[in-house]
Amino acid sequence: MHIHNQYTVDVLVAGAGPVGLTAAGELRRRGVSVRVVDRLPARLPYAKAVGIQPRTLELWDRAGLARQMLEAAVPMLGQLLYVDGAERQRFDLVLPPEVPYGFAALPQYETERILEEHLDGFGTRVERDTELVSFEQDEDGVTARLARTGVDGGGAEEVRCRYLVGCDGAHSVVRKGLGLTFEGGAFPDAYMLGDVEVDWDLPPGYGVRSLRRGADGTADDTLVCIPLPGAGRYRVSATVPPELAAPGGGGAPGDGVAHGLQNGRAPSLAHVQAVLDRLSPRPATASALRWSSVFRISHRLVDRYGRGRVFVAGDAAHIHPPTGAQGMNTGIQDAWNLAWKLALAVAGRARPGLLGSYDAERRPVGEEVVGRTVRHAAEGVQADPADPATVMLREAQLLVGYRGSPVVDGEVPRDGAGPGAGDRAPDCGGLRGRIAAYPLRLFDVLRGRGHVLLVYRPDAPDAPDAPDGGLERLADRAREASGGLVATLAVLAGDGAPPTGAGPPAYRDAGGEFARLYGVREPTAFLVRPDGYLGARLPLPAEESLTAHLARVFAG
Numbered sequence: 087m088h089i090h091n092q093y094t095v096d097v098l099v100a101g102a103g104p105v106g107l108t109a110a111g112e113l114r115r116r117g118v119s120v121r122v123v124d125r126l127p128a129r130l131p132y133a134k135a136v137g138i139q140p141r142t143l144e145l146w147d148r149a150g151l152a153r154q155m156l157e158a159a160v161p162m163l164g165q166l167l168y169v170d171g172a173e174r175q176r177f178d179l180v181l182p183p184e185v186p187y188g189f190a191a192l193p194q195y196e197t198e199r200i201l202e203e204h205l206d207g208f209g210t211r212v213e214r215d216t217e218l219v220s221f222e223q224d225e226d227g228v229t230a231r232l233a234r235t236g237v238d239g240g241g242a243e244e245v246r247c248r249y250l251v252g253c254d255g256a257h258s259v260v261r262k263g264l265g266l267t268f269e270g271g272a273f274p275d276a277y278m279l280g281d282v283e284v285d286w287d288l289p290p291g292y293g294v295r296s297l298r299r300g301a302d303g304t305a306d307d308t309l310v311c312i313p314l315p316g317a318g319r320y321r322v323s324a325t326v327p328p329e330l331a332a333p334g335g336g337g338a339p340g341d342g343v344a345h346g347l348q349n350g351r352a353p354s355l356a357h358v359q360a361v362l363d364r365l366s367p368r369p370a371t372a373s374a375l376r377w378s379s380v381f382r383i384s385h386r387l388v389d390r391y392g393r394g395r396v397f398v399a400g401d402a403a404h405i406h407p408p409t410g411a412q413g414m415n416t417g418i419q420d421a422w423n424l425a426w427k428l429a430l431a432v433a434g435r436a437r438p439g440l441l442g443s444y445d446a447e448r449r450p451v452g453e454e455v456v457g458r459t460v461r462h463a464a465e466g467v468q469a470d471p472a473d474p475a476t477v478m479l480r481e482a483q484l485l486v487g488y489r490g491s492p493v494v495d496g497e498v499p500r501d502g503a504g505p506g507a508g509d510r511a512p513d514c515g516g517l518r519g520r521i522a523a524y525p526l527r528l529f530d531v532l533r534g535r536g537h538v539l540l541v542y543r544p545d546a547p548d549a550p551d552a553p554d555g556g557l558e559r560l561a562d563r564a565r566e567a568s569g570g571l572v573a574t575l576a577v578l579a580g581d582g583a584p585p586t587g588a589g590p591p592a593y594r595d596a597g598g599e600f601a602r603l604y605g606v607r608e609p610t611a612f613l614v615r616p617d618g619y620l621g622a623r624l625p626l627p628a629e630e631s632l633t634a635h636l637a638r639v640f641a642g
Contacts (some may be wrong), residue, residue, distance in 0.1 A: 098247040100218040105400030105417035106253030107201035112425035114208035125217035132436040133193035137411020141483035143187035162189035163291035270386030280378040286370040309365040324361040347611040353378040391445040404452035409462040426616035427480035495635040504605020516597035567636040
């Protein structure tokens with residue numbers, strides 16, 4: 087049945103957790119009209135997902151949100167592993183010096199607060215006590231039905247939108263409405279969480295993992311403590327005591343997905359203290375219990391991340407153990423990947439197939455994360471067979487990439503020096519502009535922008551006013567092929583002043599950091615996408631190859 091298109095909004099986002107708020111904020115930042123609905127009356131005051139990965143901070147930098155997040159968070163310096171009371175390993179979270187952000191911890195409700203305030207700045211507020219009940223899509227749009235769930239009761243509303251994004255969690259109405267499968271299983275044990283202050287003499291800023299091995303050598307009792315903002319404050323998790331476990335190991339609702347916080351009796355301060363007495367490697371006293379809950383863990387992955395005009399992201403698409411703080415961060419990056427593509431589609435500027443690249447790029451990431459976190463939940467991150475530097479970069483989500491994606495083009499350096507098409511575009515320092523008396527980071531130059539064409543010229547003329555007609559022609563081609571949506575910047579070798587003539591803005595790679603980190607010696611064009619990945623790496627001259635790449639992304 088064809089429905090007349092009187093759209094009330096461009097995109098409807100179901101779910102106002104970190105993933106839904108990210109999707110909505112990025113869409114609004116690009117001028118897309120959005121409504122965000124959530125069935126809860128308010129943000130939950132629980133420190134559920136607390137780990138913030140460096141890659142997520144890089145994305146927040148792009149949106150101008152990094153400062154707020156950094157001021158609210160605390161650094162995660164590493165993890166201490168104890169087995170049967172003895173220290174076995176000190177795992178320091180150290181990254182290469184060119185990575186601009188370290189690991190951090192921030193309670194989920196604080197992450198949501200900052201993201202919600204960011205969204206409010208665009209005039210969009212979360213509609214609380216409002217639940218997506220059902221939807222139907224056709225070739226032109228989606229008709230969604232909403233129900234008010236607050237104490238005042240009622241009412242229903244029908245919303246006509248161009249696209250629907252389901253960020254509505256493990257029991258997603260959107261996923262079920264699309265008829266997607268969600269294959270996987272559940273861990274047999276339930277766990278307890280508690281947000282408490284712990285008085286002990288272990289070093290601050292370190293997570294603590296302490297386990298006791300049974301007669302067969304496997305861990306049969308585990309304590310994990312993650313630092314939170316506040317003096318001596320931790321999120322403590324451990325196997326749930328028998329008196330709090332649901333009869334028969336229950337916890338799965340009607341859809342059979344046993345994942346997340348459970349209803350029922352919550353752990354008390356005495357329960358947390360009993361675990362510390364049993365497993366803490368040093369004398370420890372718990373106090374100031376802010377909240378606690380029992381939770382269960384499943385591992386599942388959807389068979390596709392969307393169909394037609396409807397998409398899923400975050401826990402609606404993938405759930406897994408919280409090991410390594412991968413879940414929320416992966417979901418935020420799902421939302422970021424989808425949002426810039428949806429914005430182009432809403433504007434009529436997306437090439438057919440661009441939205442399909444969301445599944446092509448993000449589902450393999452979800453599959454890898456589910457598999458890795460299940461392994462790490464059983465064995466610990468320290469048991470990963472990869473070399474420690476690789477483990478660190480992967481946990482930081484800095485190795486996520488989209489090589490082979492249908493919407494990336496160009497070379498991958500044979501010697502592995504520098505990023506190739508589909509890889510993360512790294513930051514670098516030492517860029518000198520025309521006026522500022524201080525050096526800039528590349529991320530400073532990219533902040534707030536969409537697609538950016540970086541053109542590197544190692545043989546730039548020394549004369550400050552020398553013209554570069556080839557660069558101007560390339561910038562014109564990028565602008566024409568994208569309808570003005572690609573900005574061009576020049577990165578020039580040498581430490582003199584950048585040219586001051588007409589043409590794209592230019593920066594000097596004064597210390598050679600860009601050339602080193604991008605593994606480039608010859609004139610090369612790098613197309614940096616809005617999500618901070620290289621859509622293309624193209625040797626100059628690149629007018630034809632750039633035009634062909636942009637035709638994969640932008641409608642003519």
